[in-house]
Amino acid sequence: MPARSITINGVQARTGDHICAFYRGREERDRLLVPYLREGLRHGDVCICITGRADHRRLERSLLDGSDHAGPDRLRMSDAEDTYLAGGAFSADRMLSFWGDMGRETFEEQGHSFARAASDMSWAENVITGPLIDDFMGYEAQATRYARAYPQVALCLYDLDRFRGDVIIPVLKVHPKVFFGGMLLENPYFVDPDELG
Amino acid sequence: MKPANIVRLREQISNLHSLFVLSMMMTESRDEDEILSLAVTSVASLGPGTTDGAYLPSDRGFERFREPPGRKRKAVTAALAALGADDGPVAVPGAAWAFAFALRSLGGHWGWLVVTAPAEPGPDDQFLLKVLAHQTGSALENASLHRRERAGAAELAEVNAELASVNERLAATVADLERTATIHEALTRASASGAGEDGIAATLHELTGYPVAVEDRFGNLRAWAGPGRPDPYPKPDARRRAQLLRQARRDGHPLRSGDRLVALAQPRDEVLGVLALVDPGGAAGPHDAFALEHGALVLAAELAHLRGLGQMELRLRGDLVDELCTGTDDDSAHARAQAIGYDLHRPHAVVVVRGRGKATGEALARAVEQAAAEMEIGSLVGRRQGAVVLLATAGSGGAEPPQARVTARWNDFGEALAAAFPSGTVAVGVGGPCLAPSDFPRSAREAFVALGVRQASRRPAGVTTYDSLGLYRILAGGEHQGEVEGFVREWLGPLLDYDAAHGAELVKTLSTYLECGGNYDETAHGLAIHRSTLRYRLQRIREVSGLDLADVDARFNLHAATRAWRVLGL
Numbered sequence: 001m002p003a004r005s006i007t008i009n010g011v012q013a014r015t016g017d018h019i020c021a022f023y024r025g026r027e028e029r030d031r032l033l034v035p036y037l038r039e040g041l042r043h044g045d046v047c048i049c050i051t052g053r054a055d056h057r058r059l060e061r062s063l064l065d066g067s068d069h070a071g072p073d074r075l076r077m078s079d080a081e082d083t084y085l086a087g088g089a090f091s092a093d094r095m096l097s098f099w100g101d102m103g104r105e106t107f108e109e110q111g112h113s114f115a116r117a118a119s120d121m122s123w124a125e126n127v128i129t130g131p132l133i134d135d136f137m138g139y140e141a142q143a144t145r146y147a148r149a150y151p152q153v154a155l156c157l158y159d160l161d162r163f164r165g166d167v168i169i170p171v172l173k174v175h176p177k178v179f180f181g182g183m184l185l186e187n188p189y190f191v192d193p194d195e196l197g
Numbered sequence: 198m199k200p201a202n203i204v205r206l207r208e209q210i211s212n213l214h215s216l217f218v219l220s221m222m223m224t225e226s227r228d229e230d231e232i233l234s235l236a237v238t239s240v241a242s243l244g245p246g247t248t249d250g251a252y253l254p255s256d257r258g259f260e261r262f263r264e265p266p267g268r269k270r271k272a273v274t275a276a277l278a279a280l281g282a283d284d285g286p287v288a289v290p291g292a293a294w295a296f297a298f299a300l301r302s303l304g305g306h307w308g309w310l311v312v313t314a315p316a317e318p319g320p321d322d323q324f325l326l327k328v329l330a331h332q333t334g335s336a337l338e339n340a341s342l343h344r345r346e347r348a349g350a351a352e353l354a355e356v357n358a359e360l361a362s363v364n365e366r367l368a369a370t371v372a373d374l375e376r377t378a379t380i381h382e383a384l385t386r387a388s389a390s391g392a393g394e395d396g397i398a399a400t401l402h403e404l405t406g407y408p409v410a411v412e413d414r415f416g417n418l419r420a421w422a423g424p425g426r427p428d429p430y431p432k433p434d435a436r437r438r439a440q441l442l443r444q445a446r447r448d449g450h451p452l453r454s455g456d457r458l459v460a461l462a463q464p465r466d467e468v469l470g471v472l473a474l475v476d477p478g479g480a481a482g483p484h485d486a487f488a489l490e491h492g493a494l495v496l497a498a499e500l501a502h503l504r505g506l507g508q509m510e511l512r513l514r515g516d517l518v519d520e521l522c523t524g525t526d527d528d529s530a531h532a533r534a535q536a537i538g539y540d541l542h543r544p545h546a547v548v549v550v551r552g553r554g555k556a557t558g559e560a561l562a563r564a565v566e567q568a569a570a571e572m573e574i575g576s577l578v579g580r581r582q583g584a585v586v587l588l589a590t591a592g593s594g595g596a597e598p599p600q601a602r603v604t605a606r607w608n609d610f611g612e613a614l615a616a617a618f619p620s621g622t623v624a625v626g627v628g629g630p631c632l633a634p635s636d637f638p639r640s641a642r643e644a645f646v647a648l649g650v651r652q653a654s655r656r657p658a659g660v661t662t663y664d665s666l667g668l669y670r671i672l673a674g675g676e677h678q679g680e681v682e683g684f685v686r687e688w689l690g691p692l693l694d695y696d697a698a699h700g701a702e703l704v705k706t707l708s709t710y711l712e713c714g715g716n717y718d719e720t721a722h723g724l725a726i727h728r729s730t731l732r733y734r735l736q737r738i739r740e741v742s743g744l745d746l747a748d749v750d751a752r753f754n755l756h757a758a759t760r761a762w763r764v765l766g767l
Binding site: 022160164165166168169170172173178180181185187189190191 | 210216218222225235236239240
């Protein structure tokens with residue numbers, strides 16, 4: 001699989017990266033999200049964006065403004081109710097199946113060469129608590145494996161105004177890379193699903 | 198190394214990496230509550246422990262971060278007090294192991310993170326908690342510094358804003374002062390230049406751009422500057438004018454009256470004039486009002502000065518009149534007259550005026566001045582013996598005018614005075630001609646004789662010239678004064694003595710009776726007494742004098758004596 005260089009807020013990332021990014025508030029999130037996906041659309045990448053439905057129209061306007069490469073099959077907007085919470089509650093297996101289907105359809109059936117995924121995890125506030133935290137972190141660890149399976153980059157966005165240490169510390173442990181304060185930090189000791197078997 | 202140890206080590210390093218990023222988040226935060234919240238909620242993710250809370254020093258000892266109401270941990274806080282600023286074990290009810298990790302930084306001690314566990318955690322787990330506490334302390338210090346910096350910046354911004362405001366006010370004040378200084382200088386220059394009221398009006402017009410009027414207190418125009426001068430100048434209603442002056446005096450500052458902004462020229466209590474800006478649009482601002490007010494002050498000084506000069510000239514004229522009537526040498530009299538711009542070389546006559554009712558005092562003097570000015574017969578006016586004295590010019594100094602024209606002239610003068618006092622009585626006496634200053638005392642004496650005759654006559658209002666006195670000129674003659682007095686004494690002596698002894702008016706009664714030709718009604722009216730009183734007095738006169746008033750000789754001599762008594766003022 002050829003390596004592909006992409007940028008998040010001007011910082012280089014690599015094909016197969018599964019990155020957690022921390023922000024405060026919607027404006028800061030959009031400063032990360034919009035250039036990242038707009039760059040992808042400009043390069044002809046498939047861009048998968050999962051945010052609250054209320055943000056879709058505004059984000060689409062920002063992402064498609066001035067771009068003549070984007071088509072309906074390139075920019076795919078979804079919300080948590082159709083993905084993470086489909087069926088009424090979070091299920092790690094169902095979500096991993098979602099990503100697996102998405103990969104096969106995008107790359108194997110449609111023949112796209114690169115994809116960028118961005119998921120705003122704000123839906124998890126007050127949902128992923130207590131015992132569910134371990135399940136959720138198991139899902140995130142498996143998501144790293146999925147990210148590496150195709151020519152793509154996966155970006156998980158966490159709002160620091162919504163999450164406390166009980167979520168942040170586990171999230172940091174399971175992501176191979178962390179974007180915070182304008183820096184992309186590697187975590188060589190992240191919980192690797194391949195090593196754990 | 199055994200695989201289990203490798204996994205354990207890897208997990209420890211992963212935890213440290215997470216702590217490193219968490220520390221970045223806490224350091225980046227400026228909110229002390231958020232820092233403590235991150236620390237407290239991270240404990241359970243870093244090992245087997247759970248947090249009991251963060252304890253922070255306060256005025257009342259220690260406060261537990263986000264302590265639910267009603268819960269107090271006296272045992273914990275007592276143990277923390279004993280720790281000083283160090284780490285150490287504490288007792289938490291229900292916990293097998295409890296430990297307080299000090300939240301320390303280079304700048305001080307911020308409190309403790311108290312962690313509990315079912316059993317004492319291993320050294321690796323305790324190390325992570327120690328790092329978490331240390332990073333939390335550093336982040337708290339950082340936030341505190343930022344808070345102080347923000348407070349300092351806010352204070353500085355406030356001080357700067359206040360300074361800017363003060364500067365703005367100062368600049369406005371300086372601009373005001375410069376403007377007022379310009380106004381002050383311009384008006385002072387106008388006053389000092391001697392340009393008078395015209396100069397003051399012109400300067401005020403130049404300063405404000407509005408037409409300017411200077412009026413006397415009655416509303417008559419004295420000066421105007423700028424366009425739109427009304428012609429004829431309107432005369433204000435006297436009652437409204439008086440109201441305006443009263444209000445302006447009460448307010449003490451410029452006030453609006455119709456299309457004008459007016460200020461009083463009022464040195465002390467007397468209004469000498471009014472200064473007005475003609476401003477139909479009501480657009481005059483504070484600087485215009487200031488210029489008007491200052492202009493009114495300068496105008497007041499100017500008008501007071503003019504009035505002072507006028508009063509001084511009046512005094513000088515009055516003094517000259519007095520000295521001429523008393524007697525002075527010709528050279529001195531001419532020199533003094535020349536000093537006040539008066540030509541004493543022309544022929545004159547002394548005119549004396551007395552009045553009753555409103556025709557007295559200053560009012561009478563002003564009426565004499567005005568009548569003399571209108572008839573162009575002189576301007577030297579003074580006071581003597583309760584009368585206003587006018588040194589009137591009596592012709593051009595050439596040929597003597599006919600007597601008829603002289604008489605008509607004095608009658609015109611008398612009528613002018615009578616017209617000035619419709620309800621009063623004005624008597625005028627005119628002395629003989631003066632060709633030199635040394636003639637004035639005689640003319641003055643003659644004028645008073647004529648005045649006395651006029652006042653003693655049946656028609657005391659009017660003019661009597663000495664030249665027209667005829668017989669009475671003899672009675673008033675200076676060289677026969679002793680004989681005349683003897684004659685008066687011979688015929689009126691007992692009556693004069695009676696009057697002096699009893700405070701009576703028998704001589705006056707007799708004089709009036711004879712002047713009225715023996716008519717009872719006219720005499721009683723002239724004396725303002727009842728007819729029966731008159732009859733009683735005449736009976737007393739007959740008894741005291743021993744004379745028969747019906748006797749022709751006695752009646753003639755008594756009439757002559759009473760005339761002399763009146764004329765000579767005996």
